[in-house]
Every structure is written in C-alpha cells, then in structure tokens.
Amino acid sequence: MYDAVVLDKDGVLVGRTSFDTLREAAWDAFVSAGVEDPDLAHVDDVAVGVDPATLSAICERYGLDPTEFWRIRDEVAAAAQIAAARRGQKTPYEDVDALRYLDASLGVVSSNQQETVEAVLDHFGLSGRFEVAYGREPSIASLSRKKPSPYYLERALDALDAETAIFVGDNESDIRAADNAGIDSAFIRRPHRRSTELTCHPTYEIDDLHDLVSICGRAPVDDGPEE
The missing domain is CATH 3.40.50.1000 (HAD superfamily/HAD-like)
Known part of the structure; x- marks a missing residue:
C-alpha cells in the first residue's frame, strides 16, 4: 500500500526527553553565552518550541548574537539528550x-x-x-x-x-x-x-x-x- x-x-x-533536561540545557546555553542569571521564562522559551522572532527578542534583551547563541543552545541540547540516552533515561x-x-x-x-x-x-x-x-x-x-x-x-x-x-x-x-x-x-x-x-x-x-x-x-x- x-x-x-x-x-x-x-x-x-x-x-x-524530559522537560527538566531540556530546561537545564537551555540554562547552560545562557551561561555559556555569558548570561549568568537569565529569566526562567526566557529559559523555558528557549528550551522548547521557540520561533525566530521570539529568539531574536530574547537575544536582544541580553545583548546576544542570535546566530551564535542558537548554535550554542543546539550544541548543549544535543549533548544533553545524547547523554540521557547513554544513561538509559x-x-x-x-x-x-x-x-x-x-x-x-x-x-x-x-x-x-x-x-x-x-x-x-x-x-x-x-x-x-x-x-x-x-x-x-x-x-x-x-x-x-x-x-x-x-x-x-x-x-x-x-x-x-x-x-x-x-x-x-x-x-x-x-x-x-x-x-x-x-x-x-x-x-x-x-x-x-x-x-x-x-x-x-x-x-x-x-x-x-x-x-x-x-x-x-x-x-x-x-x-x-x-x-
């Protein structure tokens, strides 16, 4: 058929993947980009389902380059999910x-x-x-x-x-x-x-x-x- x-x-x-894992990865992405204490609402936005306009607005709030920040975020999120798989989670x-x-x-x-x-x-x-x-x-x-x-x-x-x-x-x-x-x-x-x-x-x-x-x-x- x-x-x-x-x-x-x-x-x-x-x-x-658990939302907590994705939230932690998003937080780590902010920290890696030099933002030590991001707003948790922004962390959650970046963790799951963010669109380009929202991402741009969040990056503007913290003075981040959207392209570079998203590269970091995806890199950290990928590592977190791969680690979760290897841990049996x-x-x-x-x-x-x-x-x-x-x-x-x-x-x-x-x-x-x-x-x-x-x-x-x-x-x-x-x-x-x-x-x-x-x-x-x-x-x-x-x-x-x-x-x-x-x-x-x-x-x-x-x-x-x-x-x-x-x-x-x-x-x-x-x-x-x-x-x-x-x-x-x-x-x-x-x-x-x-x-x-x-x-x-x-x-x-x-x-x-x-x-x-x-x-x-x-x-x-x-x-x-x-x-």
Whole structure:
C-alpha cells in the first residue's frame, strides 16, 4: 500500500526527553553565552518550541548574537539528550522491532537536531534500519523548517524516491506536516498521548508500531535457521 514509511523519532521510536533536561540545557546555553542569571521564562522559551522572532527578542534583551547563541543552545541540547540516552533515561520503545516486518522503505524525520537524531539512532543500533534520517541543522533558519512545515519530510520523501508514503508521529505538528506534504499520516497513541484530543484528522490512529504492519503489509523476514 505504501512504498515508504517515515517516522518521527522522539515519542515514536524512542522515549521523549524530559522537560527538566531540556530546561537545564537551555540554562547552560545562557551561561555559556555569558548570561549568568537569565529569566526562567526566557529559559523555558528557549528550551522548547521557540520561533525566530521570539529568539531574536530574547537575544536582544541580553545583548546576544542570535546566530551564535542558537548554535550554542543546539550544541548543549544535543549533548544533553545524547547523554540521557547513554544513561538509559531515553530508550527505544519495545515495539521498534516491528519495523523489520514492514514491506516499505523506512526513514526518520525529526524536529530535533541532526546530531541528536544520528547519535541516538546509532547508540541503540537503529541506524541501519533507516535509509534516511533527517533532523535540523543548528541554524535559526531551521526553526522555520520544523514540522508542521513539510521541509524535512519532503527531503526524506525525495531521498526515498517515494510515490506513496505515510508519516507516523505523536504530535499534531506531525499530522499537519504530512498533510502539507500531501501524504497519509498515522497518529500513534503512546502512553503520553492516550487521552490527547486531536484538532486535526490523521489517516489512521494506531496504538503501537505493530499496527503499521497491518496497514502497510508484511515483508518476508529471514529469522535465521530453525533450532
């Protein structure tokens, strides 16, 4: 049915990073940039979901160069998330192995840093399962390319030479990115999304990655010689 399946990383393949970890990384970024006591509201803004205009205003408040500060912030945030994975605080979901049964090319598209995407997938031995894996470059421009923009998703679809594709995510921004790219979507109801009420309409709602096998078709898998 689909020749390509593209998945978000955090909340789909591996657990999400705690907000406390991201907040601490944002605080450390301010300190590294020479701001010893930033406003906590500004720290929280920078930790998650900041847009270019807000970032520019915050940097102006502290006399920081936005481009350099964002480079520091992304570098520190990537290091914090990679460290969390290595400490076992961020681990793959148990159903990730179901991906090997999918009869489709596989890719990853995340709004996280490219460095984080590559390091986390590699740490858990998942890199080889995906033909492409896209995250953000450490630039202010990348903030406008995050989902729901289809920018990175369309790059993945081009790289996979996909004619029919589905994008799997755990956020409304994932579903809207799929809509904006003109492809189908699946909203995965991980435990942190069990009671989420959507204001958009995914093509499918699934409980776990095993459901994708039913949707996409099962590929023949060599499980090795019988004992």
